[in-house]
Amino acid sequence: MKPLALFVALALLSVSDAPPVIAAEDTRPNILFVFADDWGWGDLSCHGHPYVKTPNIDRLAKEGTDFTRFTVASGVCSPSRTAVMTGHFPARYNIDGHFAWVPSNAKRNMPDWLDPSSVTLPRLLQQSGYATAHFGKWHLSNNMIPDSPLPSEYGYDEYGAFNCAGEQMPVHEDAQHTIAFIEKCEREGKPFFVNLWVHEPHTPFHTVPKYEWRFRDMESAPDAIYASVLSHADDRIGDVLNTLDRLEIADDTLVIFSSDNGPARAGGNAEPTLMYDTATGAGWGTGASKGITAGRKGHKAALYEGGINVPFIARWPGKIAPGAIDDSSLISAVDLLPTFCEIAGAELPEGYQPDGISQLAALTGSPSEVREKPLFWKMKGTWPIRKAAPYHWVAYAIVDQNWKLLANEDLSYFELYDIAQDPYEKTDLKSSESVATDVLLAKLKQWKSTLPSQPSGSVFSTERDNPK
Structure with a gap:
């Protein structure tokens, strides 16, 4: 036997005698965060809406816990999303309104985007070994600012988005991209964190025939438009939930549904007219804004409860109680970063102090009686x-x-x-x-x-x- 062949044979014999090295399975839970846009507390059939039908979100409530005292950090979208991303009150970044084009931002003493060097939730999870993705609305910049950072610069491995620089993902493709990413992560055996930030029910209302047909018998055209877009969003969320079932990973996945602020309301008896948005295209305007707060005062752009107290439904089989209602835990959007990091085993950077607190105990049924942090x-x-x-x-x-x-x-x-x-x-x-x-x-x-x-x-x- 030649010397090289003898060396290879001895090496193989040595390997065969050693115990096999098996990579440790990453058993940390997946996290799916569904964030709607202008979805009011009362805009769910499980919250008593008279005509909106949301069977898939209702399923989350049946299989999880409905936290009725959750609040977001603003009455409008961009600052609300900033709080989720950073764990900080958005005022710390001078973000107290929506990101628009540059002259408007400058006039309001706002930045043009969230600083990508900030500590962000997706980057912390990415650094801890999670696969991260964002699909849907962005609005931590604006599509009218072409040199704004892309979502990938904030810690996402993959993204498809609108209200950002670059190509605008069609609004109704959010779920299909989410599903493809989840399937990829399952094949690769990696835990995932996915934002599914749906457009609905923000204007323009992008109706499609299938969902218009569902509500064809309604006398009020604005109500029918509103119900159809929420039904469409609920179905897409259902498609993602069905994927978790099909892949047999539902028990290993924390799913949360919430909204960035309360519902928009049309002034007076405005009729819906067509409008055009540079990020999402043509659809019905504010005349079809029929969201409700189930009695809470105010609505979108207000700091009364109607503007900031929004749905928050969490499902995590075996960890979060099914069919429960928690009407005492005071949970905030700034709590999501420390909560998700504790769940994922991701360490917070040295020197970083979140405005929020981990609410893992509250999610799993052991809330504290009072919130220590204002x-x-x-x-x-x-x-x-x-x-x-x-x-x-x-x-x-x-x-x-x-x-x-x-x-x-x-x-x-x-x-x-x-x-x-x-x-x-x-x-x-x-x-x-x-x-x-x-x-x-x-x-x-x-x-x-x-x-x-x-x-x-x-x-x-x-x-x-x-x-x-």
């Missing part, structure tokens, strides 16, 4: 109060344990509610609860003093240097 909000409010927009005067809000205080820009006017006992904000207690009012005002002033006066970092388009 929650804060900042938006553009209009003052004095306008009769046509009675809920949009609020510029700041704080929730601390059972109290919620809303205030105008200079804190000269405010309202106080016991949000635990009065979730519909019917009784202003500032006169009878002066001590609580003073405590919350002091905390709000202190928080306000920590906020930056202007955006910083790599957050400006070159169009600011060359205005059109």
Whole structure:
């Protein structure tokens, strides 16, 4: 035998005598986060909507827990999404409105996008070994700003999106891309984190014949349009849930359904007319905005509960109680980053301090009786109060344990509610609860003093240097 052949034979013999090396299976759960756009608390059949049908989301509620006190960090989309991505109140980034084209952002003292160097949820999970993907609405920049960072720069392995730079993914392709990514991860044996951020029910309302036909007998055209787009979104969510069943990974997957803010409402008796959006195309306009809050005060763009208290349904078989309603846990969008990181075993970076807290205990049925960390909000409010927009005067809000205080820009006017006992904000207690009012005002002033006066970092388009 030649020396080289003898060496190979001895090496193979040595290998055959050794125990096989088997890679450790990554048993960490998958995470699927479904984030709708303008989906009101009352816009689910399981929440009692009179005509909207959402059997797939209802299934999540039946197989999981419905957390009724969840709030997002803003009454509009971009700051709300910033909180999910960063675990911080969006005011820390001077993001208190939606990202628009550059002149509008500059006028409102906003950046042109979320700084991609920020600590972000997908990047933390990606670094811990998760496959990460984003499919659907982005709006952490804007499609009208061509030099804005792509979603891949924030920690996603794959993405298909709209309201971002580059090619705009058709809105109804979100689920099919999600399914393909999940199938790929299952083949490769990797845990996944997927954002499925659906367009519905934001304008334009992109109806298709199949779903128009479902509601053809409704007398009101706006109601029929609204019901059809929600039904379409619910079916796509159902397709993804069915994929988890087919691949036999539903028990290993945390699924959460929520919304970025409360529902939009058309003014007066406006009829739906066609409109065009540069990111998503043509569809019906605000005349078909028929979302409801199930009695909560206000709606989209307000910091009353109708604008920030949105659906939050979580399913994780064997971990999260099925068919339960949790009406006490005060969970916020800023809690998602620390919660998902604890679930995934992903470490938070040194020096990073989230505004949120991990809510794993609350999700799995052991909530704390009170929330130790207060929650804060900042938006553009209009003052004095306008009769046509009675809920949009609020510029700041704080929730601390059972109290919620809303205030105008200079804190000269405010309202106080016991949000635990009065979730519909019917009784202003500032006169009878002066001590609580003073405590919350002091905390709000202190928080306000920590906020930056202007955006910083790599957050400006070159169009600011060359205005059109």
